[in-house]
Amino acid sequence: MSVFSHKPHHHDHDAERFVSEVVRASRERGLRLTPLRREVLELLAQADKPVKAYDLLERLRDRHGNAAPPTVYRALDFLLEHGFIHKLESINAFVYCPHPADSHQVPFLICDVCSSAVEVCDERVAELISAQARALGFKPQGQTLEVHGVCSDCREA
């Protein structure tokens, strides 16, 4: 079963709200959230867990039979650039960002069992690491913070 085919559950509401929030933010900032970009965003929001580029591509082809890799990568680039989604470098996957309004740099907890990924909404790690970097004369500009392990749901099972 694909990450997309799932019964409605409590997260669908979050997904919809998230998409409308991005729509609004794009309007405010004068960004062009084109149909293509929006579709990719919706796919990510519906999946509610990290998705790989080729899974997105496959899904896009349902409605755009001609979609090629650059189609999805360009949309992802746009969404990344404006902070609407994140890329998880350690698993080459993309995930929507539940609070795209405030720019932030937070760690992700990636479950190696169910492959869910949640943000740790706490800037302390990012701040500590930035402080340590600056203390070494390094000017920090971006962070990749990913923790692998087993989430609480999977530990119970």
Next chain:
Amino acid sequence: MSVFSHKPHHHDHDAERFVSEVVRASRERGLRLTPLRREVLELLAQADKPVKAYDLLERLRDRHGNAAPPTVYRALDFLLEHGFIHKLESINAFVYCPHPADSHQVPFLICDVCSSAVEVCDERVAELISAQARALGFKPQGQTLEVHGVCSDCREA
């Protein structure tokens, strides 16, 4: 100029010492640091900055004309597994670990100008992030902590 072709400088000594330390650790732990694995390790130590798998492969071919991708990836897997090197997920590159004796999880500062990468030898970030993860019921097993930016050397120039 490749990352390998460089004049001798103060790091060469570190590189040699690092390799012998790994040789010793392997003996102690009963690991088979075969000639191939050792060669990859030496290439990484000499480079003194992150190196991509295909650059290593190219270099390996100087002495093993038959080397194929799995040749280098298998050696890298071995070295990673035993903590002798690190993989930088955000740039798909590998770097030797200056203190392979003590297992550790530390952030890397990756300069986007000169592409150097240094470890921040301070476990506080890893501990904080682990504590936050556990507080959420998540059992942490591995971390990817990478900060991009500009190193002090490059800021001066």
Next chain:
DNA sequence: GCAAGACTGAAAAAGGTCTTCAATATATAT
């Protein structure tokens, strides 16, 4: 309306990693 810039389609290539199977070498247990 027109020029400049932004976005998409299409083809291809480059870059990165893994699977498989056979051959060889090393370690273990008689």
Next chain:
DNA sequence: ATATATATTGAAGACCTTTTTCAGTCTTGC
């Protein structure tokens, strides 16, 4: 020492991930 099991390497190839390029289309701003 020999046979067996295990680990390592060679070789071919596939698969996954990402980018480049060029041409065409759409928007935006003048």
